[in-house]
């Protein structure tokens with residue numbers, strides 16, 4: 153299927169824009185902007201280093217031809233001569249490997265089975281040896297990184313198919329863990345019920361997108377959007393759930409009273425080990441002592457939110473990851489940005505990598521780790537499609553209440569940085585606010 157679409161750069165970029173493709177790895181950066189750049193290497197990120205999740209693996213197994221076509225199209229658009237499919241060591245996808253054996257411009261690269269292998273800074277270093285400057289992006293070193301789910305959507309986009317669904321892992325402490333595909337705007341509660349996994353929120357907690365980087369979802373009406381790749385259910389007693397459930401005030405109070413400045417959070421921080429000027433123990437000290445002008449706080453701008461410092465290493469069960477995130481938002485609101493500065497990998501890095509197995513054990517989720525089968529579900533009778541499910545500004549609605557729409561129709565257009573939004577089911581537009589609500593006829 154590769155190269156069946158003889159597209160020019162502008163044609164590829166336009167089709168990706170028209171289809172509303174955004175990064176499926178979490179941030180939702182509009183893919184047409186990445187495609188409109190120049191690079192030497194495109195990496196298909198299939199590292200999927202978060203525990204329990206199997207969405208990327210399913211995409212590669214079920215749609216490897218489309219993913220490779222998406223990779224090829226991104227290479228065409230960016231002028232890249234090399235395409236790499238990045239897998240964690242120990243992963244094997246025989247059909248993909250057989251397919252790549254006959255493609256000289258494409259290769260598989262295996263990166264250490266550690267967390268967070270999928271972080272762009274870590275991935276680019278492990279896959280190519282190139283070091284992205286701190287606060288920089290892969291393009292600074294001639295690389296574009298795209299999640300395999302994104303590349304599937306790129307392939308679909310050039311064939312005229314907009315993004316209307318999301319492949320999601322439904323996993324954790326539930327009877328029927330699986331991978332499924334749901335229309336964008338479907339509620340989390342519907343997905344759980346449709347897959348045979350009713351959840352009582354008094355006993356269990358839901359994490360969206362990841363055990364380590366995900367956030368707690370207390371609302372079953374919350375909708376799945378283009379960025380959400382997993383619905384993970386864990387007992388309320390799980391240590392990650394307890395930590396992520398704490399209020400900001402409690403986190404700060406605890407930081408002030410029990411942070412012993414052992415520095416373990418800094419010693420293990422993947423960005424610190426890449427040579428970036430971030431030291432989470434100093435951020436904790438500055439927040440605890442209310443030192444608002446501290447240079448140490450600026451390190452928070454370099455935090456990836458990987459969660460290692462909080463969910464994995466802190467002996468006092470503190471949350472430097474969440475505190476860093478809070479500080480980062482505060483600085484961003486004041487317009488403070490980090491500047492891209494060349495960095496050098498610290499010599500101790502190789503000894504401080506955290507194996508996947510250790511993450512499973514420490515977070516207490518290893519007992520839920522298993523292969524997941526695909527389970528199709530019927531579409532819901534109602535979807536609430538967010539107008540902001542990407543980096544940038546919300547899309548402006550392009551439909552009116554009462555209008556009939558078909559799956560794939562344009563319903564939102566960005567007025568600045570952003571991505572188009574499309575109807576994910578056939579039906580009537582019932583409401584428009586931050587969401588476009590569509591009810592099937």
Ligand code: SF4
Pocket residue numbers: 410411412413414415416417418432433436465466467468469470471472
């Ligand atoms: S690991 Fe925990 S206790 Fe140690 S410095 Fe970091 S936040 Fe403080």
Ligand code: SF4
Pocket residue numbers: 417420421422423424430432454455456457458459460461462472473476
């Ligand atoms: S979450 Fe913690 S370990 Fe991860 S990058 Fe941020 S400070 Fe470092």
